[in-house]
Amino acid sequence: MTDAPGTRKNKTFATWLALLGGSLGAHRFYLHGKGDLLGWLHPLPTLAGLAGALRMHNLGQDDHVAWLLIPLLGLMLAQAMLSAIVLGLTPDERWARRFGQPLQASGWGAVLAVIAALLLGGAVLMGTLAFGGQKYFEYQAEQAQAAADAAGSAPAQMNQKPTQ
16 A cells, blocks of 8 residues: 555645645655555546636636536545545554554544635635536526526518518
8 A cells, every 4th residue: 555665654744734735736646656646646637627627717707607616626625625634534553554664643624624624624625515506507597597588589581571
């Protein structure tokens, strides 16, 4: 499970890495090495979400592509916070067994990272759900308005006499 035998993995450091760089896979590279496929998959949706945020900043809120990309950023940030929580709450005994190292108490550093991850993760997840829901219902309202406009103009066109 580790990238090199005998390499010590610090639980507190891994938890803070997940908190601060987890959306880019930093904690996975620390724990599993540079060859970790899941670690390499983290940056793609994160960068796509950042591109969506930049698109919305530059093109405004009516950009439908940004609507699709921004929730990716929120979901990646939320999963990074969940990873930090899982890593920080892993019992020290299990951590030592998993990485084949002597038992080492993690202390308050991991607890503080878990608290920060709970706060940030909850806020990011709620914001992502609110943003995605709002944009979905706005899109539905636009489609309904376009259909109503199209249906309202059809009878008016049928009442007009053709000109020759």
